[in-house]
Amino acid sequence: MDTKAQILAIARDLFARQGYRGTSIADIARALGTTPAALYYHYRSKADVLDAILAEPLAAYAELAERARSGKLGAEELLGAFIDFTAETRQLMPVVSSDPAVRALLDERLPHTPAEMAEAIIAALARGSAEPERLIEARAAYAAAKEGTVAALDLGDGTLSPEHRKVILATALRALG
Amino acid sequence: MDTKAQILAIARDLFARQGYRGTSIADIARALGTTPAALYYHYRSKADVLDAILAEPLAAYAELAERARSGKLGAEELLGAFIDFTAETRQLMPVVSSDPAVRALLDERLPHTPAEMAEAIIAALARGSAEPERLIEARAAYAAAKEGTVAALDLGDGTLSPEHRKVILATALRALG
DNA sequence: GTCTATATTGTGATAGAC
């Protein structure tokens, strides 16, 4: 099959469980039943493997941030889209948000950092207000949507039911005020 | 002065900024203006430095979890106490919640894992209900309180004003439903 | 495409002088 895709699937799993720095090329190679040198035929570096794993999700996140920036989305639509995004990329979130070294690595290689993109979404939730109180509520609502979604996936079978989605959205909207 | 305390202050700062694994003993020694060997006179290992940094905050967190388990606290008191705890330990949170290797290390050395303690607080917020909807709301409210507090500290001068505390508490309580 | 072997660097940690 597609060896590159196999490598990504294994790396994704190991990065999520042990962290990026906590996972060696040798770990990935062992799980694949091969040697480190074989991996370097498919990817030039460990960082490239990380990039390949995160490219698509981060592009989707950037698109969401762009839609937030446009100001055309209401809070309900925006939080709903964020909940769906979170559900789809659940496994990757610990990878991105955990190790500061990973964040530094991504910041080097991306046009917009994940932190900047989150900022854009939160600013939209605050409806552009610069009042600290509004920004606090917006960031709390953002976090509520994210953690609520993770909780729902943990409690269920790994997929987000429409009922749970409704509960999360209502919770985040209440937090937003 | 107290060299051990100096080491902890520097390590706390570096761990928070670069992560536990992203910070070497040499990094800490350099910031202190000394050598790695000097550090090993004061602490037996890098993990011991981490333990020393986290011992007090984790004990406070365990106490909060215990009070939550007792069932004597209302949601408002519990969230308020959690907000205050978060404000006091703000710098340390990325250290604990980030690297999976750190979590594994702590799980080995502690009677109760941070995850278990969070679970206890969330269960109390859900008032012991096992319904997924209640647990989702409780976890969302917990996250809202945490991130709201971090947001308030970032927006302010590093301290939590009574006004912002009120906003965060109200936000988390609304999320809880 | 994958292997063996290895270069290279960084890291946690220790020995022993001062």
Next chain:
DNA sequence: GTCTATCACAATATAGAC
């Protein structure tokens, strides 16, 4: 209490055969 010197090991990455 702090130093110099060093060990042991793990990690990323490369060279070159097959």
